[in-house]
Amino acid sequence: MNPATQTYEPGTHPDLPPPSSAVGAVAWMRRHLFSGPWNTILTLLAAYLLILVIPPIIRWVFVDADLSGDTREACTSGGACWVFIKVRFAQFMYGFYPIEERWRVDLTFIIFFAVLIPMMFERMPGRKWLTIFLLFIFPIIAFFLLYGGSFGLAVVETPRWGGLMLTLVIAVIGIVASLPIGVVLALGRRSNMPIVRTICVVFIEFWRGVPLITVLFMASVMFPLFMPEGASFDKLLRALIGVALFSAAYMAEVIRGGLQAIPKGQYEAAEAMGLGYWRVMGLVILPQALKMVIPGIVNTFIGLFKDTTLVLIIGLFDFLGIVQAAATDPKWLGYSVEGYVFCAFVYWIFCFSMSRYSMYLERKLDTGHAR
């Protein structure tokens, strides 16, 4: 007997499957893509756009691309010439760092990421010690490894540094150096001493009001004038000072946001315990405020990481600088697109993963202080 016409006792009717227009792929498409004339037109337009754009890109990047060989003559199929990237890869990573010393760069960054990655997880035991190691001890180790000059390591002058390694060095030093300066500036800006506050406000607003390029120009042409006669310091160091001062101002504003978010009761309670200013800040306020602004710090770092590309304008060969130099090399003329795509891909991996991490932190921190 046909189940649709069968009669049942009340309450014993078996559940019928939902109509096919409410579940499954068809219903999903109707709900999300074709839910009206306007939406249908949009969907069709978008689909047409994708068909127009995606297949040529895939063909260029994968299907027609050349990867074997090591001269430009190997690139014959009309797609991307990844041979260019393959041949220049080591230079893109290390710049002009001497080949026999490149293990030092590898070692430095292996230590860096080996400490950094466990540090990013909340549950990691001994996380505090890892942080202290990364902020205070690692820079010293990194300096001796990268620059050399002692422990039997040959000196590698900074003009030979370059590529992704230089980009990471500038970004990491910039952020590590700007953190303490930023804390001091943020505290100063919220201080009730008028002169200290004014100095901090002027300093912060000055650096935030000018573009990084002018700061770098200043670092490269004005800093040498500031030094007493005979004293000179290296171009990379000057750029680093400029970058650190610049990002310190942004850092100060991020940290100030955290300081403002701490309820007044915390300050009052700490003072009622008889703690002095530095103890109130160091033991009660800053630990809470800094924890709150970690997402902001990561976002500042992303901005700084992208901004490090600007050092190529004052003649340092960072990652983009060295790709740009390679693309204008007569031996590989006409393959700049491959260079830029590779470069963009690397920057994107770094920035995208950091922004995801910062969003993860934001979600995690959201519970405690929402009122």
Added chain:
Amino acid sequence: MSTNHEISSTPAKPPIWNDPVYRGIFFQVLVLGAVVLFGLYIFNNTAENLERQGIASGFGFMNTTAGFGIITHLVEYTEESSYGRAFLVGLLNTLLVSAVGVVLATLLGLLVGIARLSKNLLVSGIATVYIEVIRNIPLLLQIFFWYFAVLRSVPAPKNSVELLDTFFLNNRGLYSPAPLPQSGFMWIVIALIVAIVAIIIMRNWARKRQDRTGQPFHTFYVSLAILIGLPALAAIVTGLPLAWEYPVLKGFNFQGGLVMIPEFVALLLALSIYTGAFIAEIVRAGILSVSHGQTEAASAVGLRNSVTLRLVVLPQALRVIIPPLTSQYLNLVKNSSLAAAIAYPELVSIFAGTVLNQTGQAVEVILITMGVYLTISLTISLFMNWYNKNMALVER
């Protein structure tokens, strides 16, 4: 501690080195002294260094002849013009690219921000991919991409990419017809001004009428009609006093018409696409910040979707959108200085680049350049603070 102390109503004064007031003064004097000493030290070193290197100081160089050409200038400029004139050319070019960039970035950001909230998964997916890709790639790389990879590879003038025989794209730039106002064009401008004044008066009247009688007026359509109608009328009456100069291929290059050099196009594209991605996120956050109850309440009182959007959602969303939008505009102005890398003749490229190299007066040149950006930043943020105050929620 002894118990038979007298209880005094005023607390004992701490010794002077523990008194917060004196401590504060002492500390501030110390900080101020350190800053002043550091400043003097730098000033002395700089003066000595300049003297030893025989570099002149002061701003006298602004009046000497520059002696270099600038490829694109909004005001009259020749190689005989002064450095001061070159500065003005650079400043105007910076302002031009920033102004056009702000408009394009806002439009793009608005479009993509709304697209990202679309219920259509394909549309919102494309918007998401655009935002996530563009935001995470350095701007300088994008400028290089547009300039070296895209605009350098377009054909030479002989084989220009053309659109309707009026727009031409080649490796010398983007050519379009240039408007040539004839005599009588003034009347159209006057009509435009009259139209704007009329619209303001009409809006005021419409608002008062609505307050009095509760009847809404078709302000938008009437405004549009006035804005287009009056100048159009003036144009017809005066017999269209506007001629167009078309670009024409002569020899190896186009002559006449409006030309946007490739540097400008590349910078503009990169700036507006990059900033547009950030603005899109701001717009999205702003619209999401208006709680669902507001839209539900609006439809409960019988407002249509479009009216809800215009009268309920947008005014509240704008309040959230404007502060971060301001900082994006400021970023765009500051980022226009990246043009120095592709030699578009804006402020940094002309002044902190060429002029600095020619005169060697690093201190003055850098100070002027930074001063200009500081002034622009402070002006925009002051204006936006004022605007923000007007838009802010009035709590009752």
